Amino acid sequence: MAKVEACRNYGAETEMVGVDFEDALNAARAHVEETGGTFIHPYEDQLVVAGQGTIGLEIHEQNPDLEAVIVPVGGGGLIAGIALVLKTLNPKIRIIGVQAEALSSMKAALEKSKPIRLPRAATIADGIAVRTVGATPLELIKRYVDEIVTVNEGEIAKAVLLLLEIEKTVAEGAAAAPLAALVNDKVAVKNMDVGLIVSGGNIDMNLISRIIEKGLIQDSRLTRFSVVLPDRPGTLARLSQRIGELGANILHIAHSRGFGQMAIGETEVELILETTGPEHIQRIHRALTGEKFKIKDET
Amino acid sequence: MAKVEACRNYGAETEMVGVDFEDALNAARAHVEETGGTFIHPYEDQLVVAGQGTIGLEIHEQNPDLEAVIVPVGGGGLIAGIALVLKTLNPKIRIIGVQAEALSSMKAALEKSKPIRLPRAATIADGIAVRTVGATPLELIKRYVDEIVTVNEGEIAKAVLLLLEIEKTVAEGAAAAPLAALVNDKVAVKNMDVGLIVSGGNIDMNLISRIIEKGLIQDSRLTRFSVVLPDRPGTLARLSQRIGELGANILHIAHSRGFGQMAIGETEVELILETTGPEHIQRIHRALTGEKFKIKDET
Numbered sequence: 001m002a003k004v005e006a007c008r009n010y011g012a013e014t015e016m017v018g019v020d021f022e023d024a025l026n027a028a029r030a031h032v033e034e035t036g037g038t039f040i041h042p043y044e045d046q047l048v049v050a051g052q053g054t055i056g057l058e059i060h061e062q063n064p065d066l067e068a069v070i071v072p073v074g075g076g077g078l079i080a081g082i083a084l085v086l087k088t089l090n091p092k093i094r095i096i097g098v099q100a101e102a103l104s105s106m107k108a109a110l111e112k113s114k115p116i117r118l119p120r121a122a123t124i125a126d127g128i129a130v131r132t133v134g135a136t137p138l139e140l141i142k143r144y145v146d147e148i149v150t151v152n153e154g155e156i157a158k159a160v161l162l163l164l165e166i167e168k169t170v171a172e173g174a175a176a177a178p179l180a181a182l183v184n185d186k187v188a189v190k191n192m193d194v195g196l197i198v199s200g201g202n203i204d205m206n207l208i209s210r211i212i213e214k215g216l217i218q219d220s221r222l223t224r225f226s227v228v229l230p231d232r233p234g235t236l237a238r239l240s241q242r243i244g245e246l247g248a249n250i251l252h253i254a255h256s257r258g259f260g261q262m263a264i265g266e267t268e269v270e271l272i273l274e275t276t277g278p279e280h281i282q283r284i285h286r287a288l289t290g291e292k293f294k295i296k297d298e299t
Numbered sequence: 300m301a302k303v304e305a306c307r308n309y310g311a312e313t314e315m316v317g318v319d320f321e322d323a324l325n326a327a328r329a330h331v332e333e334t335g336g337t338f339i340h341p342y343e344d345q346l347v348v349a350g351q352g353t354i355g356l357e358i359h360e361q362n363p364d365l366e367a368v369i370v371p372v373g374g375g376g377l378i379a380g381i382a383l384v385l386k387t388l389n390p391k392i393r394i395i396g397v398q399a400e401a402l403s404s405m406k407a408a409l410e411k412s413k414p415i416r417l418p419r420a421a422t423i424a425d426g427i428a429v430r431t432v433g434a435t436p437l438e439l440i441k442r443y444v445d446e447i448v449t450v451n452e453g454e455i456a457k458a459v460l461l462l463l464e465i466e467k468t469v470a471e472g473a474a475a476a477p478l479a480a481l482v483n484d485k486v487a488v489k490n491m492d493v494g495l496i497v498s499g500g501n502i503d504m505n506l507i508s509r510i511i512e513k514g515l516i517q518d519s520r521l522t523r524f525s526v527v528l529p530d531r532p533g534t535l536a537r538l539s540q541r542i543g544e545l546g547a548n549i550l551h552i553a554h555s556r557g558f559g560q561m562a563i564g565e566t567e568v569e570l571i572l573e574t575t576g577p578e579h580i581q582r583i584h585r586a587l588t589g590e591k592f593k594i595k596d597e598t
Contacts, residue, residue, distance in 0.1 A: 001520075001575055002464070161504070165301070168500035170467035201467035205460070205511045206520065206573060212508040221300075221505065274505060276300060 043075030056085025355384030
């Protein structure tokens with residue numbers, strides 16, 4: 001939706017067709033045949049690749065001593081242009097491509113030495129979710145790119161969060177893939193001067209919201225557990241009050257009576273709390289256990 | 300938490316004291332007396348104000364023709380330094396300060412011509428949540444600042460979201476306040492070349508997540524409504540399937556039987572859906588109504 005909205009705001013007519021890039025590509029070709037328009041392929045086009053090469057010129061201008069550059073790879077146009085320029089200007093520079101593990105079409109193409117059509121797959125790096133790479137960029141990549149590595153969905157999500165928290169930058173999944181490769185040691189660039197291409201920021205805000213939530217859970221800043229308590233008036237109030245005193249914010253509370261393996265006269269409450277981290281969670285657990293609340297089902 | 304974490308990552312010892320800036324300030328003074336350390340006040344300090352004035356030098360260097368600058372105002376140091384520099388270099392430039400409506404201590408100080416202590420108040424612009432402004436900056440502000448305006452919490456939240464979506468920048472509440480003032484016509488700068496000071500990005504990720512959620516609700520990208528349906532096996536499955544076919548994502552579903560004003564044999568389901576906007580929601584409502592589902596409680 002972020003990309004569609006952005007296109008519309010620039011005055012473009014947009015039409016949603018099919019479920020992935022390939023469906024949209026076919027629809028665009030049909031539209032061009034019908035209307036006699038000009039078709040611009042996003043990566044199977046020498047001029048587009050040349051245009052993307054200007055990023056290489058800028059990088060070289062800003063930092064001629066860079067030793068490695070990590071680039072997101074979908075159809076291959078972006079890395080082909082950048083690699084062509086940078087290797088020509090400095091043959092010793094390392095150019096590394098990154099793909100989503102779920103759809104590593106460039107790795108497959110390099111193995112067979114030609115574009116291979118992969119089965120449909122979903123990834124949060126939708127900007128590089130391409131099933132068949134371009135033949136034009138593939139030839140350049142064979143010649144100028146040193147290595148293609150892959151990153152998984154969790155690694156991409158964590159990199160999006162890192163860019164938000166540390167760089168204060170909104171990056172889409174594809175754009176965060178190079179950082180994901182770097183921080184997860186997928187690339188051998190220790191002690192080297194490395195450049196990362198953060199290729200775009202068109203990410204749906206609700207996806208960011210979910211990535212943040214997942215990140216907070218991983219960092220133990222959100223926690224979920226259940227508490228078994230006596231089914232008597234006032235007990236729930238006492239539990240909520242105690243949690244408040246312990247400095248945690250209750251985001252969700254659900255009371256389930258009768259289900260689960262509780263004794264008669266007991267009831268179970270599921271809580272989702274906002275905390276400051278693992279120590280805070282332990283402190284809460286200790287305090288509640290000390291007051292005869294039974295804790296179960298931690299996550 | 301974002302600021303505390305950032306300080307710790309720079310190697311600082313941090314201690315959490317009290318509930319607001321004033322409590323922390325008093326604790327810091329006590330600590331300095333005890334240890335003989337050097338106290339650096341964040342805004343009641345000529346050297347700090349002078350340092351912040353270098354932002355004015357950078358602005359002038361980058362754009363000497365700027366006609367107005369909008370600056371977040373807490374204690375007043377930042378705007379005092381910037382205003383002093385810019386007005387000296389270009390007396391015609393307009394300098395406008397922005398405060399959170401909830402805590403407009405600079406407006407109060409200007410009215411009484413001296414720092415006034417306001418009652419405690421909460422705002423998402425915690426970076427400018429200062430109850431008593433500085434006497435040093437106040438004198439400079441009287442002389443060099445044209446106007447102080449205020450923005451409310453909703454306006455600040457929406458500006459944080461705008462900066463994320465359009466500028467791809469993570470800004471804290473205080474830093475988004477100038478944009479909030481601009482887009483909500485709080486400042487008379489039509490057709491002028493305006494600069495906004497985005498003063499920091501230390502915002503808690505969970506706050507961002509909530510701001511996004513609120514923004515999505517405002518933009519009708521999240522919707523909540525209830526559906527009354529016959530209490531028979533298979534009806535809920537039919538409802539969920541139909542919603543899926545209509546392209547909406549179910550984020551939450553809750554089934555309440557017996558409560559509410561339903562006839563016997565009817566049951567009520569509360570839904571939270573992710574949609575593409577108001578038209579999509581209308582399409583879903585029409586389709587469901589057309590299939591004998593009764594819709595109520597829209598939000």
